Every structure is written in C-alpha cells, then in structure tokens.
Amino acid sequence: MSPASTRRTRWVAGSAVALALLFAGAATVASARGDGPAPAPRTPSAASADAGFARDMAVHHQQAVEMSFLVRDVTEDEDVRRLAYDIANTQANQRGMLLGWLDLWELPKTAPDGQGPMSWMPDEHGGHNTHDMHGMEGTGEDGALMPGMATRAELARLREARGEKAEVLYLQLMTDHHKGGVTMARACASRCTVPVEKRLAQGMVEAQQSELDLMADMLAARGAAPRS
Incomplete structure (x- = not known):
C-alpha cells in the first residue's frame, strides 16, 4: 500500500472512531437523562406554515430578482446597480434554499387544491392574515399574486423606463415588495x-428592513418617496 493510501486509510479510520465516540457520548448523556434516542425530525405537511x-416566498423572491435585473440594465447609477445586484443575488440564493x-x-x-397564496397565514377569524399586508387591495389583480408584488402593468413600465425614472420606479416597487415580504417572513418566524x-x-x-x-434615503435623494 502506498504512503498516500496509508494516510487516507488512517484518516478514515480515525474519523470513524471520532464519530463513534461522539455518538456514543451523546447516547450516554441521553441515557443518563433517560431521554433515549433522539426522535427523527418531523417532516412538514403540504398545508403547514413551513411549506x-x-x-x-419562492414566488415572491422570483419577482424581486426579475425587477432587479430589469433596472440593472437600464441605469448607470452605481448605487442602484449595487443594490439591485445584492437583492438579486441574495433572493436567488434564498429561493434555491x-x-x-x-x-x-x-x-x-x-x-x-383549494388553498391559494397566503392560506398558511390564517387569522383569528379563520380567513387570511392579510389585514396588515401592504398592498393587499391589489392582490390577485393583473398578476400580483401576493401583497407587495408588482402587477404586469407595473413590470411593463419598469421595462420601458430609463435612467432616473427607472431608478425611482424600481425603488418604489421594491419598497412595496419588501414590505409584503417582511410581513410574510415575520409570520413564518412565529408560525x-x-x-x-x-x-x-x-x-x-x-x-x-435595513x-x-x-431605499427611502435613495428615493429622497431623487426627490421622490415611497408610494405609501
């Protein structure tokens, strides 16, 4: 056996021993406490808040990525381009997770079947926890599937806009988008x-939230403000 193979064998054997000792130690502690083996993780159901x-949020994130790429291609402002890149990169990675x-x-x-978006957020009245969701009045209209999501018409306007007009529209649309996303994320953090x-x-x-x-500061610098 070559020296390299010997080293690999010793490493594998050493790792196996270390793992065995680790599991044995955990089992000993559990046994001493009377806990027994740890239960297997519970898999969420299709109707759960987790699922x-x-x-x-995967759908919500996808639109944020789309809007960020749109504005990146129609502005030369480095601050907006950097923000758009950060949002697109972060939310694409989170969507994959x-x-x-x-x-x-x-x-x-x-x-x-029978469950639409946000059905995992029931309120105390048995409906959907959407009374505090930004932009709820437009949900489902013109392609806006969830609170904060841009409509098809708004996305078309963003595609056509250029320069500072595109920057302002993007910042306003993404502000709405983030407000809806924050409420959804808070609901998951609790549910x-x-x-x-x-x-x-x-x-x-x-x-x-950061x-x-x-974005509020960036809009102010352009003489604009969030839409609501």
Missing part, C-alpha cells in the same frame, strides 16, 4: 416549526 412560506427544502420534504411547489427556516425568515426581516431604510 406555505417556502412556496410563496426554499425550493430545496420542498424537494427534501417531498412536497409540491404549488399549493394543495413555522423548522428551526433553520425560522432563522432564515428572521434574517429576511432584518435584512429587508434595505427599506436605504
């Missing part, structure tokens, strides 16, 4: 049961 948030979890849980990427998804949702709240403050 609903993953489905809806959300869809990956649905694959891992073997759940569909569309809502179960979801998968720890890693709850942490991602809370991270979205914090990051998008970007909302930045």
Whole structure:
C-alpha cells in the first residue's frame, strides 16, 4: 500500500472512531437523562406554515430578482446597480434554499387544491392574515399574486423606463415588495416549526428592513418617496 493510501486509510479510520465516540457520548448523556434516542425530525405537511412560506416566498423572491435585473440594465447609477445586484443575488440564493427544502420534504411547489397564496397565514377569524399586508387591495389583480408584488402593468413600465425614472420606479416597487415580504417572513418566524427556516425568515426581516431604510434615503435623494 502506498504512503498516500496509508494516510487516507488512517484518516478514515480515525474519523470513524471520532464519530463513534461522539455518538456514543451523546447516547450516554441521553441515557443518563433517560431521554433515549433522539426522535427523527418531523417532516412538514403540504398545508403547514413551513411549506406555505417556502412556496410563496419562492414566488415572491422570483419577482424581486426579475425587477432587479430589469433596472440593472437600464441605469448607470452605481448605487442602484449595487443594490439591485445584492437583492438579486441574495433572493436567488434564498429561493434555491426554499425550493430545496420542498424537494427534501417531498412536497409540491404549488399549493394543495383549494388553498391559494397566503392560506398558511390564517387569522383569528379563520380567513387570511392579510389585514396588515401592504398592498393587499391589489392582490390577485393583473398578476400580483401576493401583497407587495408588482402587477404586469407595473413590470411593463419598469421595462420601458430609463435612467432616473427607472431608478425611482424600481425603488418604489421594491419598497412595496419588501414590505409584503417582511410581513410574510415575520409570520413564518412565529408560525413555522423548522428551526433553520425560522432563522432564515428572521434574517429576511432584518435584512429587508435595513434595505427599506436605504431605499427611502435613495428615493429622497431623487426627490421622490415611497408610494405609501
């Protein structure tokens, strides 16, 4: 056996021993506490908040990525281009995580029959927790599937705009988009049961709130303001 093969064999053997000791130690502690083996993680159901948030936020994020690429191509302002790149990169990565979890849980990427977007956010009246969602009055109209999402007409205007006009429209549309996304993420942070998804949702709240403050400043610098 070559020296390299010997080193690999020793490394694998050493790793196996270390893992065995780790598991044995954990089992010993659990046994001493009377806990027994740790239960397997529970897989969320298709109607759960975990699955609903993953489905809806993946769609929500996709539009943010689309809008960010649109404005990047029609402005030369470095601050707007940098913001658009950051939003597109971050939300594309997060979207991949959300869809990956649905694959891992073997759940569909569309809502179960009879359940539309946001059905995982029931309020105390048995409806949808949308009374505090920004832009709810336009939800479902002209392609706006969820609160904060731009309509088809608004996306067409963004495609046609150039320069500062495009910058202002993008910042206003993305402000609406972030407001809807923040409310959705807060709902998951309180309703979801998968720890890693709850942490991602809370991270979205914090990051998008920071970007909302930045976009308000950028709009003010252009003599504009958020739409509401």
